Amino acid sequence: MGKLIVVGIGPGNYENMTIKADRALRLCDVIIGYHVYVDLVRERYPDKEFLTTPMTQEMERCRMALDLAKQGKTVAMVCSGDSGIYGMAALIYELRGECSAPGIEVIPGLTAACSGAALLGAPLTHDFAVVSLSDRLTAWEKIEKRLEAAAAADLSIVLYNPASHGRPDHLRRACDILLRHLPEDRLCGVTRNIGREGENKRMLSLGELRSEKVDMFCTVFIGNDMTREIAQKMVTPRGYRDV
Amino acid sequence: MGKLIVVGIGPGNYENMTIKADRALRLCDVIIGYHVYVDLVRERYPDKEFLTTPMTQEMERCRMALDLAKQGKTVAMVCSGDSGIYGMAALIYELRGECSAPGIEVIPGLTAACSGAALLGAPLTHDFAVVSLSDRLTAWEKIEKRLEAAAAADLSIVLYNPASHGRPDHLRRACDILLRHLPEDRLCGVTRNIGREGENKRMLSLGELRSEKVDMFCTVFIGNDMTREIAQKMVTPRGYRDV
Numbered sequence: 001m002g003k004l005i006v007v008g009i010g011p012g013n014y015e016n017m018t019i020k021a022d023r024a025l026r027l028c029d030v031i032i033g034y035h036v037y038v039d040l041v042r043e044r045y046p047d048k049e050f051l052t053t054p055m056t057q058e059m060e061r062c063r064m065a066l067d068l069a070k071q072g073k074t075v076a077m078v079c080s081g082d083s084g085i086y087g088m089a090a091l092i093y094e095l096r097g098e099c100s101a102p103g104i105e106v107i108p109g110l111t112a113a114c115s116g117a118a119l120l121g122a123p124l125t126h127d128f129a130v131v132s133l134s135d136r137l138t139a140w141e142k143i144e145k146r147l148e149a150a151a152a153a154d155l156s157i158v159l160y161n162p163a164s165h166g167r168p169d170h171l172r173r174a175c176d177i178l179l180r181h182l183p184e185d186r187l188c189g190v191t192r193n194i195g196r197e198g199e200n201k202r203m204l205s206l207g208e209l210r211s212e213k214v215d216m217f218c219t220v221f222i223g224n225d226m227t228r229e230i231a232q233k234m235v236t237p238r239g240y241r242d243v
Numbered sequence: 244m245g246k247l248i249v250v251g252i253g254p255g256n257y258e259n260m261t262i263k264a265d266r267a268l269r270l271c272d273v274i275i276g277y278h279v280y281v282d283l284v285r286e287r288y289p290d291k292e293f294l295t296t297p298m299t300q301e302m303e304r305c306r307m308a309l310d311l312a313k314q315g316k317t318v319a320m321v322c323s324g325d326s327g328i329y330g331m332a333a334l335i336y337e338l339r340g341e342c343s344a345p346g347i348e349v350i351p352g353l354t355a356a357c358s359g360a361a362l363l364g365a366p367l368t369h370d371f372a373v374v375s376l377s378d379r380l381t382a383w384e385k386i387e388k389r390l391e392a393a394a395a396a397d398l399s400i401v402l403y404n405p406a407s408h409g410r411p412d413h414l415r416r417a418c419d420i421l422l423r424h425l426p427e428d429r430l431c432g433v434t435r436n437i438g439r440e441g442e443n444k445r446m447l448s449l450g451e452l453r454s455e456k457v458d459m460f461c462t463v464f465i466g467n468d469m470t471r472e473i474a475q476k477m478v479t480p481r482g483y484r485d486v
Contacts, residue, residue, distance in 0.1 A: 087365070091481070129373075146370055146396040
């Protein structure tokens with residue numbers, strides 16, 4: 001009997017993969033995933049069989065992976081960032097249901113909250129919320145409610161999927177909600193293509209963020225009331241210096 | 244001039260370190276950190292100089308590391324989990340201030356939200372909040388407000404530092420706050436010693452969590468309203484099957 005390993009490959013560069021994820025990709029028979037993520041690992045594991053599906057075909061992708069594992073193959077499903085956080089691990093457990101076969105292993109990876117924060121400095125030293133602005137699977141009203149709650153409770157906020165072709169104005173709408181509770185000058189950061197070609201970052205105010213151009217390769221960070229810029233880094237102190 | 248590298252070593256086992264973190268520890272001159280974390284890496288990098296300080300001496304530890312880097316050494320400050328999320332990166336930027344020397348590099352690592360979630364299954368597929376129950380550096384009222392907000396907005400919640408010798412009843416107090424908004428049978432998970440000797444996990448209801456024994460090596464997961472148990476795993480569906 002084969003096995004399905006759900007692998008979080010991190011932001012995309014080899015150095016930010018875990019030793020366990022690298023080992024899994026070296027030992028598997030088939031690497032399957034959304035074509036953009038498969039292309040990130042294709043060159044390093046050239047002897048593998050590769051299978052890709054378009055972005056919105058998560059069900060088909062997971063079914064394909066489970067079927068190959070049932071046929072006796074060791075299948076690695078690659079997810080960018082973490083395998084669980086907005087990743088495929090849950091859907092794979094759902095589709096396998098209550099049976100115990102094929103075996104499933106979930107290998108965690110660096111989610112953009114960790115890798116993007118390190119690129120900006122240290123914006124997540126204190127409590128924070130992670131919210132996706134994609135309303136493809138979530139009602140926008142629910143997203144609004146979560147943004148309000150996080151801002152009102154002074155949590156730092158990390159925004160995943162801040163925009164896509166279908167929803168170019170979600171970040172502006174999110175900023176308008178946050179501005180009900182947070183000042184215009186609240187320090188924010190935008191990271192793009194973390195660990196990939198064209199990696200870049202920018203610090204700006206929440207007021208400026210409102211009209212910032214972002215796409216699906218961006219992750220956005222909103223500081224809490226202690227976050228400030230130190231030597232061109234976005235830093236959220238935890239309060240050690242006040243002890 | 245030396246350099247200070249803040250290294251997130253992940254949960255503690257070598258396999259869950261990133262390739263970049265392993266490389267940094269192999270190439271540095273000195274490894275410094277809280278003794279429990281230094282002991283996790285000591286055997287693998289035997290030729291290094293090791294420096295440890297007690298848990299509550301973060302300032303001294305960071306100053307020591309900056310001084311050694313100023314003296315020309317390549318210093319690796321190890322943090323368990325991520326180097327930024329409740330880690331030392333922010334304090335190091337604060338203490339260095341506006342000068343550009345010594346150089347600081349932040350290498351992200353797997354935080355317990357990622358590694359613990361993978362151990363339990365896939366509880367963080369959807370939006371979530373990360374909250375520490377330690378009131379050493381944060382007013383308990385602020386912690387309460389954040390728990391209340393996260394629960395009211397149906398965010399999954401990850402609790403760091405759920406207890407310590409000084410505050411054995413913080414988890415019970417947190418559960419009482421969450422129970423104002425969440426049902427007694429809300430699915431929760433407790434992980435302990437992730438990736439280390441004695442690693443274990445348990446799924447239980449929020450009502451049961453209230454009287455669960457936890458310590459500083461535990462990370463606690465509270466599901467959202469879609470979280471359920473599938474084949475002994477804690478799974479939060481994202482809704483792909485409803486599309």
